[in-house]
Amino acid sequence: MTKLTLGTHPFLxxxxxxxxxxxxTAKASGDGYPPYNIEQTSERSYRITLAVAGFAEADLSITVENNQLVVRGRQSDSGDERVFLHRGIAARQFQRSFVLADGVEVGEAVIENGLLHIDLSRQPADSVVQTIRIKRSGK
Structure with a gap:
């Protein structure tokens, strides 16, 4: 018995x-840091919210590469010689990726109260009807 996968199904x-x-997408899921939410804000729009407490706007970058939204964070060293008795607040770099479907566009990004909000919108697909002419074989 041959196992059919989604990409090799004869109707797809x-x-x-x-x-x-x-x-x-499975590889891009990472280690779970930073935590995030994805919400649908309307029929054609979404919002990704990442918990980025401790990161300044200059410490974050957002890019779209090959239909993949990539959010990176790297905190700059403050240069001071602080001595921590306990350090429970994460201060590590991260990269979080989200694969975008065709037609999904990234809107604005806003940082507010330690949360980074990224708005996305999906453009309606154009309905295309094409008629194919049938030719008679030359035999």
Whole structure:
């Protein structure tokens, strides 16, 4: 018995990259830091919220690379010689990636009270109807 995967199903033509996309998404999930929420704010819009307490605006970067939203954080060394008796607040760099579907656009990003909000919107797909002319074989 042959096992059919989603990318090789005979009715899903041209979706070979779908499996690679799922694998890439699984690898991008990382270690869970920083924690985040994804909410649907309307029928065609979303908001990703990351908990980035301790990060300044200059410590964060947001890029879109090959339909992948990448948020990176790296805190700069303050240069002072503080001595911590206990250090429970994470001060590590991170990279969090989200794979975006075709037609999803990144809007504005706002940092507020230690939360980074990134707004996304999905453009409506164009409905295309194409008629294919059938030719008679030259035999």
């Amino acid at each position: 033509l041209g979706f070979e990259q779908l499996e690679r996309l799922v694998e890439r």
